[in-house]
Amino acid sequence: MPVTPDTGHATRVIDTPLGSLRGANRPLADGRFATSFLGIPFAQAPVGDLRFAAPVPVGPWEGIFDALAFGPTPQRGDPGVTLIPEPSVPGDSTLNLNVTTPAAGDTDAHLPVLVWIHGGGFFAGCPASPWYNSTGFARDGVVTVVISYRLGFDGFGHIPGVPENRGVRDWLCALEWVRDNIASFGGDPSRVTIAGQSAGGGAVLTLLGMPAAHGLFHGAISLSGALADVGLPRAKELTESIAKGAGVSADRTGFASVPEERIIELQQKNTSLTAKGALQKMLDEGLALGPVVDGELIPHPTTEALAAGVGADIPLWLSSADDEFAMAFTKAAKVLRFLPASRMITKMGGTKDSRKVWMADNAETRALGTAAVMGRFLTVRMFRVALAELADLRSGTPTWVSRFSWRSPVFNAAVHCLDVPFFFDCLGSEKVEPLAGPVPPQELADTVHASALAFIKVGDPGWGTYGLATKQTRVFDSFTRTVTDGYASVRSLRSDAVL
Missing domain, CATH: 3.40.50.1820 (Alpha/Beta hydrolase fold, catalytic domain)
Structure with missing residues (x-):
């Protein structure tokens, strides 16, 4: 069943460049209301031919889109790796986001924007947490956006013949959606702060060190940032192990033939820290899954990029x-x-x-x-x-x-x-x-x-x-x-x- 916050109040419809949206009003302590718009797709469902592709932005829709329930999540069953309530919601259209705002429809409000990237080790977590979608920031004049992204091997695994860093590309696609649409929610696209915790904090640092991301945000908050910066040799090693376990070729055709549930099972087996020497290897070499230093989208490790002055003005x-x-x-x-x-x-x-x-x-x-x-x-x-x-x-x-x-x-x-x-x-x-x-x-x-x-x-x-x-x-x-x-x-x- 879809997961919904406890609103208990009337809905509100606003117009955006993509079409009309219906959100739910939520009371604030001083008698005002914030409005939450949940499960708004920013990219097409990453299934079928789009499973291992770069995100494809959504086009305009007709009628009113009911943004009253959290959208499907890339997380398939909570693996229990954090103490944050992050439910899994079934469905295919997993590339969606949530907006909570005190100024829905007010294009003259020009409020600052917080874009939150959830954590979970790059293989877990989701944007449907009641913590992330609470009204504290909206109460205080900030538009809050919580984004999803592909997780685990589907989001970050190295697969010959397909774009690297699909999860990173999802972050970029979501930030481009914010740039193009947030004014309809009362937000100012020139005052965007990205923030995240754990893997989400690592994501913030990755974006800070990426020239391709600059101009999409203007401030960055990294809480407990866990950087991945996976090297290509390690990424390829994991790819070969998962392909061998699945009995398929280590390419797009091979992995596309493996059900998502089986990929997750093999991914968990190959990244477990309980195996002999696994913890030490992780401490020495870093995470096995996460943003890959591919020489293109992520041209250099984040520390090297920051040392060279990338993002120094942010x-x-x-x-x-x-x-x-x-x-x-x-x-x-x-x-x-x-x-x-x-x-x-x-x-x-x-x-x-x-x-x-x-x-x-x-x-x-x-x-x-x-x-x-x-x-x-x-x-x-x-x-x-x-x-x-x-x-x-x-x-x-x-x-x-x-x-x-x-x-x-x-x-x-x-x-x-x-x-x-x-x-x-x-x-x-x-x-x-x-x-x-x-x-x-x-x-x-x-x-x-x-x-x-x-x-x-x-x-x-x-x-x-x-x-x-x-x-x-x-x-x-x-x-x-x-x-x-x-x-x-x-x-x-x-x-x-x-x-």
Whole structure:
């Protein structure tokens, strides 16, 4: 069944360049209404001959399109990789987006626009989350757009004879739709900020480093950004493995003959981190699925592009949570407590010298046991080292850096995804309590959300830009503050020291 938000109020019809749309009005606390338009197709259904093709933009339709329910999602069954409610919706027309606006139909409103790209490791997640489609930003004068994109092998797998980076091309197609249509929703196409968390944060960084994407957005927010930058050799290795498992040729004809469900099954098998050596390989070589450095659409790895000054004029806000993967080893905590933390850090790639420095810098976590140490070390290698390096590369440009440090009482840590409901100011939404506890601090949500609003509206979240001299870092916590070099504790594990 289609998934719909609880609107309970009248609908509204607006005209757009593509045709008329019917959306649902949603009450705001002050008596005003926002209007949500859900499941709007921005590209034709990627099935049949279009399954492995670049997205084909939709054309105009006749009559009124009912945008009252979330559209089909590329995610086929929630694999449970995040704590964000992200339902799967069946159907073929998966390249769609949702718009929530306080100024539907007002082409003179010229409101700033937030385009959200969901996470999920580039193989999971969806745009139908009640968190992403909440009304907090609309209440505060921002048009919110949440986009979908092809996932997993269909979206990012290397297939000879078809366009690389189909999921990336979906992002571009959605942003082009925003450019051409958002004025009908009260948005200003010259004031677009892209934002995302985890793989979505990585997507933001990929787009920032892509010349082909420039002009489609004017600010970028990367929360817990997980960059892929998959090299062609690794992408080809995965392609051959999946083709072998399916018993088909490693080309378009072969993969087109394999049902989507079987591709997903083989993809999961070949990217599982439970196999011997798989976690270490992922730490050393990065993700196996995600944007591929193809030399064309993505001509260079993102770090190289940013180092060369690509996107240097675009305001960027980088953030991570202190303990993204604190719960990664929780189930094994009783066994791990008998193993020396230093030994396990070595197994995860820490050199002797860097390990000693890092362990000293993280004494508080060390006191929580080996499982906690491993979770923080994984967090550092997956997210925080890369963030510190990117921030240094961007020094002297409009770049802001922060940490989300408030500890959830459920996990006793600032875990992956915890910052998202604070960013959207939706602490009362469904499934927030299992992540943030029964009484998450609204004051902190007010602070984080206000910083997001300031960045989206004026390109400055409200604290000093990042420079090599001070490395100013905003720490979002029960006592929010700005510190000098908030990522100092990860510097002993910079990639040149670890690998």
